[in-house]
Amino acid sequence: MRSDEELMSAVAEGDLSAFEQLVRRHQGTAWNAAFRLVGDVHAAEDIAQEAFLRVLRAASRYRPTAAFRTYLYRIVTRLCCDHRRRIVASPSGDVDAWPSQAPLPEDVASSQEVHSSVNKALASLPARQKEAVILRYYEGLSYTEIGQVIGATRKGVERLLARGRAALAGKLSELLEE
Amino acid sequence: MRCDRAQILMDRYLAEELPAVEREDLESHLRECPGCQQQLAQLQTLLGTLRSVPAPPVPQGFVGRVMVMAGQEIERQGPLVQVRPRPASWWRHGVTPQQIGFAAALAAGLLVGVMLGHQTWQHSARTSTIDRPTANVQVTDAENVYLIDYLTGTPRGSFPEIYLSLTSVDSDQEF
Incomplete structure (x- = not known):
């Protein structure tokens, strides 16, 4: 290949x-x-x-x-x-963009709520924090790679991620305590 | 290790990206610090929650649509292979307003420099070839005082002519 x-x-x-x-x-x-x-x-x-x-x-x-x-x-x-x-x-992620047409079972509805909350929390982050968080936790990039993508130093990425995580933990506190 | 440092390293610890020395330091700190143990557990929960949210699948036919657009792009722009000499970097990235301003200032400076040099050259040529007025002759004519004789011969009523009449003392009236 x-x-x-x-x-x-x-x-x-x-x-x-x-x-x-x-x-x-x-x-x-x-x-x-x-x-x-x-x-x-x-x-x-x-x-x-x-x-x-x-x-x-x-x-x-x-x-x-x-x-x-x-x-x-x-x-x-x-x-x-x-x-x-x-x-x-938009203040929320477009979770509803791929909705199920059928009524949702309770566990699926609950997971939809989680998805919606997470997407809202992500959408509320400042742009650079959001980019760093998404590239790290969804795309699995290293700090160095994230720095190359968004034009930041390794330390800068570290700070962006720390702030992003703290903000997300605050916004999702109810969800995380369940 | 301090707690704030430990908390920064936790992310890379969970991703198994920490070098052995830092990992051992962190683990040693975690064994003694219940607060950081709790932080680590919270981070694991947070990351688990984030990752539980899937992205929708890539839309069907995505590749086909991209290829159609690529074909259209090539029809519009010509073949992909275009061997052209690469222009200088400043040209490739465009000229910024600051660069234009700098160039204009430089050009203006050069122009003033040339004009001053020309005037100085004229002045030195004149003083070396033309007799200076004698002491008993009062030079009140702006043409001579300010070396603006190039304004003479201008049409009547023009700005240079008015300027000369205002700045020159009529010798008939004065003497």
Whole structure:
């Protein structure tokens, strides 16, 4: 299996099938990060699509100074930032964007409540804290990788995460005590 | 180890990212500090709660839509392979208002410098070739005093002509 960097080289040579492989391989990465950051399925799809188109446009200038995944996260994060500037953020995550049409069993309804509370708490974080928290706890990036994505030092990431965790613990205190 | 340091390290401890020395220090602190034990348990609960929230699956047909858009992009922009010399970094990233201001200030400074140099050159040429007025002749003409003889010969009623008439003393009236 070709590495991301090899695929990017092929894309730069005009190989669209290599681009398709990259999209297939990283669609989840782009989509999940975009959804977590903007909390809206439609906006997340637009952002994920645009991120891949930017990858395509920039293929000839791409230099593998960091992992391709980090590079993609950086594009997605910037697009989400632009989106936030354009749109007044909804105070809650778009949990209802993929609702079950059938009546919910009690345990599912309860988990929906948890999801809604968590999404609201995440949405209320300042942008940089939210980016750091999502990249760390949902995308599993290291402090160094997060720093590369959001343009912060390792110490800065440490601080953002500490503040983000403290804010989330406060907002979700009722949930956490149950 | 202090509690505040321990609490910062807990996140990487749970992710098993701590180097052995720091991990052992933290574990040693945790054994003696019930407060930090509680903090660690709370952090585990918080992270568990956060991670219990799934993202919806990638929309069906996502890859196909991206590929269609990629095809359209290539139709619009031409083939992917475009070997062009890379322009200088300042040009690639655009010119900022500060850079424009700096360039304008530099150009203005150069212009003033050239004009001053030209005027100084004219003045030194004049003083070396033209006889200075003798002591018994009062030079009151602005043309001579301020070396603005380049304003002479301007049309009547023009600003330079008015300026000269205001700043010059009519020798007929004065003497």
